[in-house]
Amino acid sequence: MSDAIRVLIVDDEEDFRTNLVKLLGISPNITAEAVGSGEAALEWLAANPCDVVLLDVKMPGLAAHGTLKRIRDGGYPVEVIILTGHASVDDAVELMNLGAFDYLLKPCSTREIVKKVTWAFESHTGKK
């Protein structure tokens, strides 16, 4: 538990993801990295340890559904939180049923994101 929570942000909006890396970095127990697509996320996960993925729903290329499926198929031991401005309740239900841990609608405060990331991490370490 003393280790920092390793977070990967997957969002095609560059300003959003670079700001979020800075803001999550304020929390002493979180280290955050960001990539701009689902494909890049899978590459990153193949090479780096990670605890929680923050995943946007609509991105060019592999969107959230495809990315989430491949994360699950690849057996990566991560929790996935959906974070999006492009979403409906139906997407939320579908992605939760595909194994997403939780769901957040943009815009939301970093405090909110940190809270959910922490819950996801606790549930994740509980499962191990």
Place this chain on the structure above:
Amino acid sequence: MSPTAVLAPSAGRMAGWRAALVALALAGLVLAGGLAGPGWAALLAVGAGAGAWAWARRRRPVEVLAGAEAGVDINERLIQSQKMAALGEIAAGIAHEINTPLAVIGQIAEWQEHLLSQPGASSAVDSGVAKELADTIAQIHAQVGRCRDITHNMLAFSRRSDAIYQDTDLARLLEDMIRLVEREHRANNVVFLRENEPDLGPVATDPQLLRQVALNLLNNAAQAVGRDGTVTVSTHQGPDGPCFTVRDTGPGIAPEHRTRIFNPFFTTKPPGKGTGLGLSICLAIATRLGGTITVDSVPGKGAAFTVHLPPTPQPQAPGPERRHTP
């Protein structure tokens, strides 16, 4: 679209809200002019038509609205429904486009707050100025929150307008929605209880639309409780069809508010904390599904909202199957 004369006045107000939405949508499109392609231009034209229709409809007397239910203008209804669907797409598109920049504005305000809280900041900036900066940042947060409530409600409101009926497991649908809100409120010791009538069987309704209703009612109930209380979600067979009830142990509804809670923009929350659209959207959807919502509340002892669904699929408009209540 309203099945009974009783609901017609609120349908009139909903049309007013639609007109406002059109105005907002068009303003948004003008602002987003840089993004406008030929597709958007076509939608804009349809949207303008729908706006004119919504405005005209708002001005129609209630009796005509109720009388139109028995009319035969199916074509007109079909055209109106298509206009509303196009309008919904515009509204959803704008809401989507606005959410991301809104998120970035919120992030920047958070970062400014962080910078201002650094030890060096207090010596670099006059304390009066620092105080004012902090106040203005708080205002940015509050206004971003307001915009967020509006865009989220636009998304909810702009769902496609034609109901698609499927056999639906009501308890499962409610469970899915409880899962979305439960964790959020567990920290405040708000407990969600389920009471499902075992032999209710599948319900013919539009699950996508009904989820919106359930989610709104669950969020309202949990917010009404605040902390240390319960939200009980039950499914049951009512006298006229299947029902579900969301009951909370919050403060209840003041008698003077009882008749107004379903009005668009009516809210008892402080400014910026709620748009007052949630319940009006719920009622609009329930009505579209051929049902209604009733409320039962004793001030000081919580509130219960019951969504009554019709026993068989009864599309409101347009289409060959239409309900005629004597």
